[in-house]
Amino acid sequence: MKKKIAIIGAGFSSLAAASYLAKAGHSVTVFEKNATLGGRARRLSKEGFHFDMGPTWYWMPDVFEKFFLDFNKKPSDYYQLEKLSPAYQVYFDKNSSITIEDDLEKIVETFEKIEKGSGKKLKKFIHTARENYKIAVEKMVYKPGDSILELISLETALRVNQFFSTIKKDVRKEFKDERLRQILEFPVLFLGAKPSNTPSFYNFMNYADFGLGTWHPKKGMYAVVEAMVTLAQSLGVKFQTNANVSKIIVENGNAQGIVVNNEELFFDAVLSGADYHFTETLLDSSYRMYSEKYWETKTFAPSSLLFYVGFDKKIENVEHHTLFFDTSFEEHAKEIYDTKQWPKEPLFYASFPSKTDAYFAPNGKEAATFLIPLAPGLEDNLELREKYFDIIIDRLEKLTGQSLKKFVLFKESFCVADFIADYNSYKGNAYGLANILTQTAFLRPKIKSRKVQNLFFTGQLTVPGPGVPPSIISGKIVSDKILKYLSS
Incomplete structure (x- = not known):
């Protein structure tokens, strides 16, 4: 029987869940507090420039393909994909940068040139990563996180040691060159944790990097949002923007509806893709898990300090994705996870999408997004933002050998306070809960409330974890859970 389902928030997980639930024949309405859809994956447009405000990396293309295939569609029905060549560049100092190509054999050659014998070791490392990726994507990440039994299989039993060692130990055991170590440790940052706290099994992210490659959807990640919205609307999903949800209505332990812009609306089930902690504040305290x-x-x-910058020139000596590891990886990680302070000498990442896609900037100009990872909950003000903008632009000029500051047409910033204001994000975190051993699978917050019937959760604070592909998977997981519950 057709049920009415409310979804709070319009991020990737909500968009995915909305389509699955509508395909099953239910009436689905998505309520988004902001003026545009996509959650953190919004687009900023200014003076002919365009910027992806949130995610800029398109990894794990198979997950996107699987999602669209569930609706007899494919990504190319909605947007055009290009494999980046090279995938990205990493600066270590002015005279040392490493370019990661779009082909594993080329990457092996690069490693071998830098450290004799490392090419063969890399092949072995990526072979293990590929096997782990297959197990993770086919056997584990689509599970609902209800029980430890979901993780137990012949394949995982044979790899149990990989859950008690770490990425850092494995990498540093095999590779001696510090630059190669950092390149291999970098992908787990997408999981939101230090390599020293990330189980070895998660090296499947290295296969996502070197094996599956880095892609770019024409017009950026917001094109993926537009694709998912178009799909959802074709299935009958309704969207309401500027729709602020201030309460989840609970009667006799059942979620009956939501209060939106001070109006009570009633539904048969409520799903929140908003921040999990925030969602529970919409409940009376006795109903919070x-x-x-x-x-x-x-x-x-x-969290992150982000800058969206329009330059009045083309920028030289950088690639579409460029990482700046010219300061201590270890120290910056400690400042994020241990001492929780503003970094003294931050690592940073830059995206120059107009290198690949003319859509992002007017002719002869460059669009740039800069990101500095930060501890959540830090003090955030304009003075600090300006200080760190000067730091990274000075380093960018020095490392790439060009004058840039005087060519800045404009810049916009986004930081801890904005993550809280725009996304109700707990302490202004940008990526959710880190995927460390004690926060994996069944140890993450549950997708179904144990205290309120008809109430469900999705997104990066629940299973399977941070990132765009996991968020899409989270939407699939929770929709399966809701459909099973509604049919029982």
Whole structure:
């Protein structure tokens, strides 16, 4: 029988869930507090420039393909994909940068040139990563996180040691050159944790990097949002923007509806893709599953200081994705996860999408997004933002050998306070809960409330974890759970 389902928030997980639920014949309405859809994956447009405000990396293309295939569609029905060649560049100092090509054999050659014998080791490392990727994507990440039994299989039993060692140990055991080590440790930052806290099994992210490659959807990640919205609308999903949800209505332990812009609306089930901690504040305290103390003890992925900059020139000596590891990786990680302070000498990442796609900037100009990972919950003000903008632009000029500051047409910033204001993000985190051993699978916050019937959760604070592909998977997982519940 057709049911009415409310979804709070319009990020990737909500968009995915909305389509699955509508395909099953239910009436689905998505309520988004902001003026545009996509959650963190919004687009900023200014003076002929365009910027992806959130995610800029398109990894794990198979997950996107699987999602669209569930609706007899494919990504190319909605947007054009290009494999980046090279995938990205990493600066270590003015005279040392490494370019990661779009082909594993070429990457092996690069490693071998830098450290004799490392090419063969890399092949072995990526072979293990590929096997782990197959197990993770086919056997594990689509599970609902209800029980430890979901993780137990012949394949995982044979790899149990990989859950008790770490990425850092494995990489540093095999590779001696510090630059190669950092390149291999970098992908797990997408999981929101230090390599020293990330189980070895998660090296499947290295296969996502070197094996599957880095892609670019024409017009950016917001094109993926537009594709998912178009798909959802074709299935009958309704969207309401500027729709602020201030309460989940609960009667006799059942979610009956939501209060939107001070109006009570009633539904048969409620799904929240908004921040999990925030969603529980929409409930009376007796209906919340997790206390403030619980959230305080969790390890969160970083927040970010982001700059969206329009340059009045083309920028030289950089690639579409460029990482700046010219300061201590270890020290910056400690400042994020241990001492929780503004970094003294931050690593940073830059995206120059107009290198690949003319859509992002007027002719002869460059669009740039800069990201500095930060500890959540830090003090955030304009003075600090300006200080760090000067730091990274000075380093960018020095490392790439060009004058840039005087060519800045404009810049916009986004940081901890904005993540809180725009996304109700706990302590302004950008990526959710880190995927460390004690926060994996069944140890993450549950997708179904144990205290309120008809109430469900999706997104990066629940299973399977941070990132765009996991968020899409989370939407699939929760929709399966809701459909099973509604049919029981």
